Amino acid sequence: MRSACLSLLLVTACWALPFRQSGFLDFMMDDPGSGDQPDVTGGQSTPAPPNGPVCPFRCQCHLRVIQCSDLGLKEIPEDIPSDTTLLDLQNNKISEIKENDFKNLKGLHALILVNNKITVIHAKAFTPLAKLQRLYLSKNMLKDIPANMPKSLQELRTHENAITKIKKSSFAGMSNIIVMELGSNPLKSAGIENGAFVDLKRVSYIRIADTNITEIPKDLPKSLSELHLDGNKISKVTSESLKGLKHLAKLGLSYNEISSVENGSLANTPHLRELHLDNNALTSVPPGLPDHKYIQVVYLHANKISNVGTEDFCPPGFNTKKAMYSGISLFSNPVSYWEVQPVTFRCVFDRSAIQLGNYRKK
Ligand SMILES: *[C@@H]1O[C@H](CO)[C@@H](O)[C@H](O)[C@H]1NC(C)=O
Numbered sequence: 001m002r003s004a005c006l007s008l009l010l011v012t013a014c015w016a017l018p019f020r021q022s023g024f025l026d027f028m029m030d031d032p033g034s035g036d037q038p039d040v041t042g043g044q045s046t047p048a049p050p051n052g053p054v055c056p057f058r059c060q061c062h063l064r065v066i067q068c069s070d071l072g073l074k075e076i077p078e079d080i081p082s083d084t085t086l087l088d089l090q091n092n093k094i095s096e097i098k099e100n101d102f103k104n105l106k107g108l109h110a111l112i113l114v115n116n117k118i119t120v121i122h123a124k125a126f127t128p129l130a131k132l133q134r135l136y137l138s139k140n141m142l143k144d145i146p147a148n149m150p151k152s153l154q155e156l157r158t159h160e161n162a163i164t165k166i167k168k169s170s171f172a173g174m175s176n177i178i179v180m181e182l183g184s185n186p187l188k189s190a191g192i193e194n195g196a197f198v199d200l201k202r203v204s205y206i207r208i209a210d211t212n213i214t215e216i217p218k219d220l221p222k223s224l225s226e227l228h229l230d231g232n233k234i235s236k237v238t239s240e241s242l243k244g245l246k247h248l249a250k251l252g253l254s255y256n257e258i259s260s261v262e263n264g265s266l267a268n269t270p271h272l273r274e275l276h277l278d279n280n281a282l283t284s285v286p287p288g289l290p291d292h293k294y295i296q297v298v299y300l301h302a303n304k305i306s307n308v309g310t311e312d313f314c315p316p317g318f319n320t321k322k323a324m325y326s327g328i329s330l331f332s333n334p335v336s337y338w339e340v341q342p343v344t345f346r347c348v349f350d351r352s353a354i355q356l357g358n359y360r361k362k
């Protein structure tokens with residue numbers, strides 16, 4: 001994995017992006033000024049020609065991409081060319097980002113600082129980066145969301161840090177954010193200020209998995225299409241918490257402590273296609289599925305469901321459901337699969353979509 005990350009083109013694969021980002025490298029191709037660039041040298045770093053662009057010692061510089069990963073660096077290198085668009089500093093030992101570290105990088109689009117030892121980021125360090133779109137800070141030791149991030153940012157990843165708080169000011173004015181990854185931090189619900197996410201007017205993907213939050217964060221933006229909250233300590237799904245999320249297509253709540261889904265929750269998410277509620281403490285199938293038009297995947301395995309009714313998944317009558325279920329899982333529940341009546345799944349056209357018994361156990 002580590003060595004695979006050495007190759008720039010694998011960066012996207014290594015840090016598992018939620019969407020296929022075909023445009024990831026496009027910005028290097030279509031900027032004005034690319035015609036002035038020195039000749040392509042096959043990806044190898046070349047000694048700086050006199051008066052020409054420099055390449056920091058031991059880094060590799062290729063088209064305006066500067067790669068300085070896996071070098072044991074303790075500081076951000078000096079003399080980074082000012083026309084750099086992507087700066088890769090992952091897998092180093094950088095512990096601090098200082099005020100002037102990125103001083104000249106006005107054209108930087110992507111900054112990769114994953115897997116360092118960063119504890120401190122100067123409040124003005126990101127100020128010059130007026131075009132920054134992607135900021136990857138996962139696997140560091142940050143206690144706070146960095147202050148004053150560029151408003152141009154589209155993607156922020158701070159997975160696996162020591163972040164305990166998300167303040168309303170953390171994301172103030174960040175209206176271009178599309179992807180937000182905050183998982184594996186020691187966050188609690190009390191640490192997330194009300195309205196912390198309201199300024200993210202375009203956000204489509206939020207992941208806060210493997211933290212210690214006990215409820216679905218409040219005031220989530222209406223633009224959300226994916227919300228991943230797996231591996232937390234959430235105890236219930238309230239209708240209020242999903243209010244207005246009319247574009248939500250995927251909701252991940254696996255591995256929580258959910259014992260109830262309030263009636264009306266699913267009505268608040270009319271475009272939901274995937275609902276992951278496996279490995280929780282549910283005692284019944286969530287209400288609202290028969291009326292739901294688009295739901296396709298419902299994972300309910302490993303809960304405490306002891307009874308499945310004939311009206312739990314399908315509307316009364318036949319063929320009235322517009323979208324077909326493509327996956328329903330109910331195994332590892334106390335209900336015996338032979339007690340579930342076949343008519344329960346009358347609107348499911350492909351029988352293989354249903355996983356009922358626990359086939360591994362006899
Ligand atoms: C959640 O809390 C438990 C117990 O307080 C702690 O051991 C665990 O590390 C916390 N999880 C995270 C991601 O911080």
Ligand SMILES: *[C@@H]1O[C@H](CO)[C@@H](O)[C@H](O)[C@H]1NC(C)=O
Binds near residue numbers: 263264287
């Ligand atoms: C849930 O709400 C619907 C419509 O508002 C209502 O018809 C139904 O009886 C409710 N179910 C429960 C279990 O409260």
